[in-house]
Amino acid sequence: MRLTISSERLATMAAASLAVSLLGLFGYLAATTSGSNNSTSSNLLTATTTSNCVRARGESPSSFLEGVGYSKLRAAVIELYYASDPETTDLEEQFDDALMAMELVERDGHPVPIDGVDGLYVGSIGAAYNLPALQQAGITHILSLEPAGSCKWPNLFSCLHIDTLYDNSKPENNISQYFDRTLPFIDHALKKGGRVLVHCWRGKSRSVSTIIAYLIQEYRWTPDYALDIIHETRPIADPNDGYWQELEDFYDATVGKHAHHVEDDDEVNR
Known part of the structure; x- marks a missing residue:
């Protein structure tokens, strides 16, 4: 060393x-x-x-x-x-x-599974830097939304690092500008049978917002319902106000304001 x-x-x-x-x-x-x-x-x-x-x-x-x-x-x-x-x-x-x-x-060094969505995990930078925990969870892909969180083991995991996204309200930090890169990365990993960790610094806002966007796109869930699902295993999940507005706009553009809400069903297939 x-x-x-x-x-x-x-x-x-x-x-x-x-x-x-x-x-x-x-x-x-x-x-x-x-x-x-x-x-x-x-x-x-x-x-x-x-x-x-x-x-x-x-x-x-x-x-x-x-x-x-x-x-x-x-x-x-x-x-x-x-x-x-x-x-x-x-x-x-x-x-x-x-x-x-x-x-x-x-204290927060393990990937946290999203309830009912096989292979999708959320976590802090602690989870991304804990190799035994990553291997135990069977993680194959890592999406890092933390500028300081470049992939430590690129030879072990498929990685995508967004190194310009900061969790604040500045317009240049809008999270939706990255959806055309982050959502296909998640989708490709899961549809190949992989397991993907989406992380930011605390596993609270950037990572959660990106996962919600994926759930909107893939399952047509509303932002509120998707956040409720994430809360079942990640209670600290809390997108900031700016990201939340982007998610609502993304839902309207992707699913439609007057679309049938999956959570209105008596039973939800997840």
Whole structure:
């Protein structure tokens, strides 16, 4: 494992693409801030050893942080990287995002199946970065709607990464502009008998909105009904207001305002 002290490395951390490397950085910082006079190579060895020991003991990221002192290490990494790139001003946010990604692997690190839709899963970045959980669920395809969430294992999964979508109300972040790419990706995966994980950062808004759009297109469900179905296994599902309006517009354009609603039936075939 190689650790590079640079703003580029911090960007990688902020992307939270390698939780183990972040643990290794903590090992490096622990050695640095403790007043060690070891060489850089020794510090990197300490980082690698720390990472391996944490994994071998089965220690969680949060318990490891508690043991080494989160506040001290956070302050150290901010100072260290700021010194290497004084123009960078958002180090605190990036560092905290990386830690949050580690925590999501720990507490929300499994793909969540959509009730009644075989092969369709939703999740946070924690699920997307948890290889054993992905393999246990039989995931074959990953749709990432998180700019920082590029596919970690492109040789193991078919991946589509939308790296320009942010979960806010700016017009350029309209989620429907990606439906012509995301919905066929989901449909192709499922109709081939695959299992697809749709994820964003928290598995709450972008991923859920995209799945609702797919359910509208494939099953003619209204947005409300589709969200109710998702809530059965993913209670935190909550598209933001802008995405919700897009979903209602998508339903009207795809199914029609006065179309028969599938949820009006006495029995629903899912």
